[in-house]
Amino acid sequence: MPPGEKKGYFCSMYRIFPLLMTVLIAGPVRAQKADKLQPKPALLRLIDGNLRQAVNQYKILMGHLPPDRMPRSYTAYAGKLETSDAGWWTSGFYAGTLFYLYSFSHDTALLGEAERRLTLLNKEQYNKGTHDLGFMMYCSYGTALRLIREGVLREPAAPYDSVLLNSARSLSTRFNPTVGCIRSWDSKPWRYPVIIDNMMNLELLLWATHESGDSSFARIAITHANTTLRNHFRPDYSSYHVVDYDSASGAVLAKKTAQGYADSSAWARGQSWGLYGYTVMYRYTHDPRYLEQAQHIAAFILGNPNLPADKVPYWDYNAPGGNRVLRDASAAAIMASALIELSRYVGHDQARKYLDVAEQIIVSLSSANYHAVVGSNGGFLLMHSVGNLPGRTEIDVPLTYADYYFVEAMLRYKEIGHAEE
Numbered sequence: 145m146p147p148g149e150k151k152g153y154f155c156s157m158y159r160i161f162p163l164l165m166t167v168l169i170a171g172p173v174r175a176q177k178a179d180k181l182q183p184k185p186a187l188l189r190l191i192d193g194n195l196r197q198a199v200n201q202y203k204i205l206m207g208h209l210p211p212d213r214m215p216r217s218y219t220a221y222a223g224k225l226e227t228s229d230a231g232w233w234t235s236g237f238y239a240g241t242l243f244y245l246y247s248f249s250h251d252t253a254l255l256g257e258a259e260r261r262l263t264l265l266n267k268e269q270y271n272k273g274t275h276d277l278g279f280m281m282y283c284s285y286g287t288a289l290r291l292i293r294e295g296v297l298r299e300p301a302a303p304y305d306s307v308l309l310n311s312a313r314s315l316s317t318r319f320n321p322t323v324g325c326i327r328s329w330d331s332k333p334w335r336y337p338v339i340i341d342n343m344m345n346l347e348l349l350l351w352a353t354h355e356s357g358d359s360s361f362a363r364i365a366i367t368h369a370n371t372t373l374r375n376h377f378r379p380d381y382s383s384y385h386v387v388d389y390d391s392a393s394g395a396v397l398a399k400k401t402a403q404g405y406a407d408s409s410a411w412a413r414g415q416s417w418g419l420y421g422y423t424v425m426y427r428y429t430h431d432p433r434y435l436e437q438a439q440h441i442a443a444f445i446l447g448n449p450n451l452p453a454d455k456v457p458y459w460d461y462n463a464p465g466g467n468r469v470l471r472d473a474s475a476a477a478i479m480a481s482a483l484i485e486l487s488r489y490v491g492h493d494q495a496r497k498y499l500d501v502a503e504q505i506i507v508s509l510s511s512a513n514y515h516a517v518v519g520s521n522g523g524f525l526l527m528h529s530v531g532n533l534p535g536r537t538e539i540d541v542p543l544t545y546a547d548y549y550f551v552e553a554m555l556r557y558k559e560i561g562h563a564e565e
């Protein structure tokens with residue numbers, strides 16, 4: 145986009161910003177009062193059984209994990225737990241899953257382990273070398289803080305909100321106002337790459353403005369979401385994985401993929417990240433454009449002829465090979481969690497459609513096709529996700545974030561009908 149246009153865009157954004165600030169400080173959007181949907185009792189029973197198993201399975205995972213590492217995946221043929229340090233983008237999901245499971249079980253062994261892993265993550269609040277601080281810190285500390293405020297967890301000695309605000313400050317340093325986006329990777333050959341996944345890091349910033357009243361965080365998140373809305377999406381509302389920008393002019397240089405089948409394809413997890421990201425944008429801003437975008441993305445996914453009957457996507461919607469193509473359980477779990485939230489913001493019939501799919505996904509992921517027997521799968525809950533197929537890493541394996549969003553989706557489902565409304 146030419147710099148002149150950018151200026152105009154910023155001016156109009158600043159004009160509407162006081163309104164958005166009122167919304168952000170007043171609080172996230174609530175579900176529509178009318179048209180309440182109810183959860184299905186049989187699915188609630190299935191979920192409770194899954195969560196009880198998850199508690200036991202995560203105690204097994206906990207027992208295998210070195211004290212200074214975070215679980216990432218499991219290589220079955222070698223019987224090897226794959227781990228990361230606290231600086232890797234997936235480092236926050238384990239603690240977040242443990243906090244979620246504690247909220248269900250009140251099992252203090254899980255809580256103690258979650259709090260120990262937070263101490264490993266603590267230094268990442270100053271990490272300015274990654275765009276993934278939202279994943280790393282909001283899914284861990286942020287999840288814990290929400291549970292504290294709901295009265296599920298006790299107040300810690302050192303408050304989590306200051307860790308999260310520092311994380312938001314660190315993430316904000318990666319924003320370039322000329323591009324209108326937070327930079328994703330620092331690696332070559334990219335110039336100023338922005339990946340669709342980055343929509344997931346915006347919640348940390350929106351929360352930071354809501355918490356502190358400092359509008360600069362939300363302004364970055366909103367600008368990033370708007371730039372992504374303009375440049376990442378195709379006419380059918382599928383998204384490119386990577387848009388590479390010229391950092392000096394803000395011009396789009398290329399639209400590519402890194403983890404998908406092709407530049408022009410719809411990488412499954414990327415579509416789920418977009419769906420979840422715009423749903424969260426709507427929750428905080430009440431801007432109907434974000435709700436429309438989330439609904440468009442949902443329509444692309446749910447109407448896709450390559451979405452399998454069990455609603456667990458192939459790793460890329462356009463990967464050739466028919467039903468021999470690998471599934472990505474992580475994309476399904478993220479989608480289920482996002483659809484449950486999205487169903488709260490739309491009318492009854494649309495909500496029912498979203499919930500039907502979320503229910504199907506939870507049932508599918510609970511089946512022996514994807515759900516590991518306790519004691520197997522290295523202690524992870526779900527089998528059959530794909531991390532980075534073109535990069536030849538984490539192919540058809542458990543992944544820590546598949547578990548996190550699966551547990552989140554199940555807990556969200558349990559809240560249907562009696563969430564604060």
Ligand code: GLY
Pocket residue numbers: 341403413531
């Ligand atoms: N970059 C996050 C992902 O692989 O989805």
